[in-house]
Amino acid sequence: MTALAEHTCEPCSKNTQPLSQDEALEWLKSLSQWQIVEHDGIMKLSRSFTFRDFASALAFTQCVGDIAEQAGHHPVIVTEWGKATVTWWSHAIKGLHLNDFILAARTDEVAE
Numbered sequence: 430m431t432a433l434a435e436h437t438c439e440p441c442s443k444n445t446q447p448l449s450q451d452e453a454l455e456w457l458k459s460l461s462q463w464q465i466v467e468h469d470g471i472m473k474l475s476r477s478f479t480f481r482d483f484a485s486a487l488a489f490t491q492c493v494g495d496i497a498e499q500a501g502h503h504p505v506i507v508t509e510w511g512k513a514t515v516t517w518w519s520h521a522i523k524g525l526h527l528n529d530f531i532l533a534a535r536t537d538e539v540a541e
């Protein structure tokens with residue numbers, strides 16, 4: 430079975446259905462330390478990463494930005510001293526798509 434990070438992101442149009450809560454919870458089992466949060470009725474995938482200082486958090490933020498640019502799919506990243514919180518969701522479908530789980534897995538790879 431292909432590791433989640435190696436999956437290919439699929440373009441999703443605004444007509445694509447977001448994952449159901451059950452589907453999202455099933456994919457969540459493939460990740461660790463990520464959680465599904467809901468803001469304004471939109472399910473999102475979020476995880477905080479801790480670092481020894483601001484510069485390290487900023488360098489991680491740049492790496493996540495590179496992943497996002499490469500995929501054409503972007504998270505919200507809150508970067509602060511010693512911490513960065515990454516939240517993925519698919520704006521076009523106002524919910525979660527497998528792409529968000531793939532990019533969360535790729536986010537974990539650059540946090541190591």
Ligand SMILES: C[C@H](O)[C@H](O)[C@H]1CNC2=NC(N)=NC(=O)C2=N1
Pocket residue numbers: 501502503504517518519520521522
């Ligand atoms: C035009 C541009 O490709 C689209 O707006 C992309 C940009 N990045 C995106 N990122 C996320 N998370 N969801 C989107 O729907 C999205 N759409």
